[in-house]
Amino acid sequence: MTSAASDRPRTGRPALTEARRAATRREVALAAARLFIENGYTATTVEDIAAAAGMGLRTFYRYFAGKEDVLAPLLALGTQAWADELAACPPEVPLCEALARSYRTATSRTAAAEGIAEADLRPLVRAVTQLPALRATWLRIQQDTEARLVPLLAARTGRAPDDLDVVLTAAMANTAVRLGTERWAASDEPGSAADVVERCLARIAAHTLL
Template sequence: MSPQQPSLTERRKAATQLDIARAAAALFTERGPDGTTAEDIAHRAGVALRTFYRYFRSKQDAVGPLLSGGGERWRALLEAAEPGSPFAEVLERAVTDALAAPDASAVEQLTWTRGLLRAADGDPALRAVWYRVNQDSEERLLPVLARLAGRGADPLEVRLAAAAATAAVRVALEAWARTDAPATGPGSPAALAVRCLHELMGGTRLFKE
């Protein structure tokens, strides 16, 4: 079976991890990380504590699948783009589409993220999970952008593009989480991310091509 078609076991594992992540996020929002235990999360998710620890090392780690969802959508959009397409346009469109909130499910995902980022302000371990998710996203983004940039692209510029694009999304989500701005329109994650992207990448050759 190809990597693009996960097995039934893999899909069930991912579904269980997401159920646990949502339970953790809900409890962190209600009680804060300090007021939540791994046992609480397992009980809310309807799984045994040993199942929780089969997938996650700590209660903070449990929210990783929620925080990484946006990056996965973003990479999928970029992977679907044709090499040789205008780099700046492809990147901006992918950022916009990945952070758009066209339906209730997307709004819910952003709402989870907002709550977790607010909770992370007072919890170093939760902040560490957020930074780790972003570092992993950057590393996974690098080969995708290298393909889009083409064989003749400067590897340093491609690396810079991956770092800047990841930072643009991270800073946009953090800034939005500190406000009560809606998930769409002015001040939304998508609008802020495009602004950050232009500020961070406006001087690079890849973004001007």
């Protein structure tokens, strides 16, 4: 005979559990980002990150394979924000402008929402894009970003997602954003990453659907 508790519907529990897990990963990623900004990646240990996040080492390793993977949720958050902003951009806005505008809005809003100062953003992105241990995560997120762009560009251009021009445009637009962000992070020139990204997008606009 089953108990009354076992007969209760469990609708929503897996989603709630996943949402909690995602929230915890995000909190740990933010704690790690602040430590990396303050102390540098090399000087920050997994123990430091776990302590800052208020958890033990065993709990940390339930959420992350290691220190090199800890910023992935934060990077993915920026990627999702860009996709959301692009999807919300009015269809009459030219594609190149829509990509640049949505990227600028997404990066500024994400940094502000997560409490990351603009002055701290460059050294953090520099570490993510240049340190071999973190670059693998950066490139994996970029690959995910390109996959997100394909259906969005297909919808904006009225073409099929497997249209070669759509796929090529997604790849080139994503590469322009990646290279622009990396060049900005590697330099000390004034301005934001969005400024460099906008210039990169403009450079390729004549050769794609942009």
